Structures are given as C-alpha cells and as structure tokens.
Amino acid sequence: DADVTQTPRNRITKTGKRIMLECSQTKGHDRMYWYRQDPGLGLRLIYYSFDVKDINKGEISDGYSVSRQAQAKFSLSLESAIPNQTALYFCATSDRQGDNQPQHFGDGTRLSIL
Amino acid sequence: LAKTTQPISMDSYEGQEVNITCSHNNIATNDYITWYQQFPSQGPRFIIQGYKTKVTNEVASLFIPADRKSSTLSLPRVSLSDTAVYYCLVGDTYAGGYQKVTFGTGTKLQVIP
Numbered sequence: 424d425a426d427v428t429q430t431p432r433n434r435i436t437k438t439g440k441r442i443m444l445e446c447s448q449t450k451g452h453d454r455m456y457w458y459r460q461d462p463g464l465g466l467r468l469i470y471y472s473f474d475v476k477d478i479n480k481g482e483i484s485d486g487y488s489v490s491r492q493a494q495a496k497f498s499l500s501l502e503s504a505i506p507n508q509t510a511l512y513f514c515a516t517s518d519r520q521g522d523n524q525p526q527h528f529g530d531g532t533r534l535s536i537l
Numbered sequence: 538l539a540k541t542t543q544p545i546s547m548d549s550y551e552g553q554e555v556n557i558t559c560s561h562n563n564i565a566t567n568d569y570i571t572w573y574q575q576f577p578s579q580g581p582r583f584i585i586q587g588y589k590t591k592v593t594n595e596v597a598s599l600f601i602p603a604d605r606k607s608s609t610l611s612l613p614r615v616s617l618s619d620t621a622v623y624y625c626l627v628g629d630t631y632a633g634g635y636q637k638v639t640f641g642t643g644t645k646l647q648v649i650p
C-alpha cells in the first residue's frame with residue numbers, strides 16, 4: 424500500500440548498533456502500529472499509537488522504543504540491536520472513524536543484525 | 538484474545554473455488570472476523586470482514602455460521618496470482634483498534650496451473 428511508506432526497505436547492521444525504522448502515511452489515520460514477522464510465528468505487535476500523545480506497548484516491546492513525531496509519522500528504534508531482532512518489520516495504520524476499519528500495511532523493512 | 542486455527546497450507550488448481558476455514562471457538566460477543574492476504578515481500582492486505590452470516594465483496598465471500606465458532610473464506614475461480622498466505626483474525630476492533638487482535642501463522646495457498 425503506497426499510502427504507508429517504510430524506510431529503509433532493507434538494512435544490515437551489526438550487534439550493538441542503534442537503528443531507526445521510519446514509517447510515514449498519507450491516509451490521515453490516527454492509529455499506527457509496528458509489527459515484526461518471523462518465519463512460522465505470524466505477525467506480532469511491538470507498539471501502537473492511537474494519536475500523537477498516546478503510545479502503548481504491544482506484545483513484544485522489550486528492546487524497542489517508538490516515537491510518534493506527527494500524525495503521519497511513527498518511528499521504531501532498536502537502541503542496541505541484537506541478532507534475534509533480525510526479522511521483517513511492518514508498519515500499519517487504521518482509521519478510528521467508523522466500525523472496524525481495516526488496517527493498512529506498508530511493504531516492510533527487512534532487518535538483518537549480524 | 539480469541540485464538541484461531543487454520544490449515545497451514547492448501548493447494549488448488551487454477552479456476553477452482555477455494556474455501557479456507559478458520560476455527561475460533563472462544564470468539565467473544567464483540568469480536569469481528571477479518572481476513573488478510575499477504576504476498577511475499579509485501580505487507581498484509583485486507584480482504585474481507587464480517588460479524589455473522591455471509592459477506593461478499595468483489596474479491597471474496599465470508600461465511601459465518603450462527604454459532605460464530607468458525608468462518609470460511611471463499612475465493613471464486615482462483616488464478617496463479619492468488620498464491621499467497623491468508624490470515625484469519627478475530628477480535629474487537631470497534632473503536633479500540635487492533636491492539637487486541639492477533640495474527641496467526643496463516644494458510645499458505647498455492648495455486649497450480
């Protein structure tokens with residue numbers, strides 16, 4: 424979904440480095456999410472934000488932090504990367520207006536930590 | 538959180554109708570059922586959502602029995618481009634967002650020429 428853009432698309436880095444993954448959206452949605460996807464485990468929620476001042480931990484937040492710089496921007500940071508954080512990371516958005524609005528996903532960032 | 542169970546993989550020939558069933562025995566009263574499709578190297582994409590009975594859109598149909606303990610995604614006349622992983626999600630997303638909805642491992646559909 425081109426309305427949700429993730430950068431970079433691919434990143435290789437070393438253990439101990441600080442890494443930031445960025446997500447921007449043009450859909451005007453209030454809600455944004457960060458997931459990681461590992462083979463055989465589906466998608467797991469890391470953090471979510473319902474507006475600029477509302478940020479919450481998800482299922483697997485340890486080792487991660489986030490920043491909601493604006494309604495359209497939600498970044499994920501790995502303060503000190505470790506190899507088991509190697510995964511595919513997805514950002515998603517959803518609209519708070521109306522019943523059960525679907526999520527819209529970016530195309531992911533493939534992160535490898537050596 | 539409602540746990541879902543769906544087949545790990547399925548094969549189908551082009552032109553056939555494909556039905557993928559998802560079990561969700563502990564679905565709650567406020568939970569909706571949502572299906573997503575994911576191609577390699579892409580994020581999941583919303584297909585269809587429903588609460589009860591039948592829902593149809595231009596892509597698929599969703600059948601939900603009265604007890605709501607299962608649901609079936611039906612893809613009519615599949616083509617090779619329908620080869621993807623299909624996720625069944627169950628949760629209360631009304632006004633609350635998706636923080637209480639979990640993605641399972643999905644069903645990998647392989648369409649054969």
